[in-house]
Amino acid sequence: xxxxATQPRVxxxxxxxxxxxxxxxxxxxxxxxxxxxxxFVNTEFNRERILESMAEEGGIPDGIRMLSIPDGLxxxxxxxxxGKFVRDLPAAMxxxxxxxxxxxxxxxxxxxxxxxxxxxxxxxxxxxxxxFSTYSAAVFAxxxxxxxxxxxxxLDESGNxxxxxxxxxxxxxxxxxxxxxxxxxxxxxxxxxxxxRTSSRPTCGCHSPR
Numbered sequence: 001x002x003x004x005a006t007q008p009r010v011x012x013x014x015x016x017x018x019x020x021x022x023x024x025x026x027x028x029x030x031x032x033x034x035x036x037x038x039x040f041v042n043t044e045f046n047r048e049r050i051l052e053s054m055a056e057e058g059g060i061p062d063g064i065r066m067l068s069i070p071d072g073l074x075x076x077x078x079x080x081x082x083g084k085f086v087r088d089l090p091a092a093m094x095x096x097x098x099x100x101x102x103x104x105x106x107x108x109x110x111x112x113x114x115x116x117x118x119x120x121x122x123x124x125x126x127x128x129x130x131x132f133s134t135y136s137a138a139v140f141a142x143x144x145x146x147x148x149x150x151x152x153x154x155l156d157e158s159g160n161x162x163x164x165x166x167x168x169x170x171x172x173x174x175x176x177x178x179x180x181x182x183x184x185x186x187x188x189x190x191x192x193x194x195x196x197r198t199s200s201r202p203t204c205g206c207h208s209p210r
Contacts, residue, residue: 032063
């Protein structure tokens with residue numbers, strides 16, 4: 001009698017913010033419906049909040065295992081301080097994430113597009129990686145075109161505006177209206193945005209249905 005086929009397993013890693021966690025949890029539920037086991041990895045700070053939220057909707061679906069990693073912030077730190085959060089997250093999570101991938105023999109990892117550092121961690125651990133975008137289609141298109149904007153001198157390598165001009169998209173926008181320029185004041189945030197699109201590592205881009 002032939003041995004039963006091994007049930008496929010994938011690790012899902014969202015950026016630890018509500019607008020990123022929700023669409024990746026929705027994707028995980030769909031994967032579970034198709035018989036794929038999911039290791040859903042989030043920060044310890046967010047894990048209990050997710051479990052409480054999902055409990056109101058019937059709990060975590062079968063096939064999804066909730067895992068957590070410290071985010072590097074202390075009890076007195078402000079989790080709303082995105083600049084500090086983005087700076088500290090890679091150092092706090094990289095080692096444990098690689099260990100989890102290796103120990104669980106994970107072969108596939110779906111990484112939030114805002115967690116560009118995790119692409120390299122997962123690849124180093126021997127997994128194949130897909131990058132999932134939780135942004136609107138317009139922002140996704142902007143991120144895909146970042147290498148060209150840098151090449152044309154509109155942005156520098158850190159995402160700062162060198163030349164404020166109209167960027168021909170649908171609809172067109174001014175360079176000063178790029179999200180991380182208009183909303184973020186730290187070079188760390190801008191660097192994350194540019195790094196996530198200029199990396200030469202092959203990935204698959206998937207856009208959230210929301």
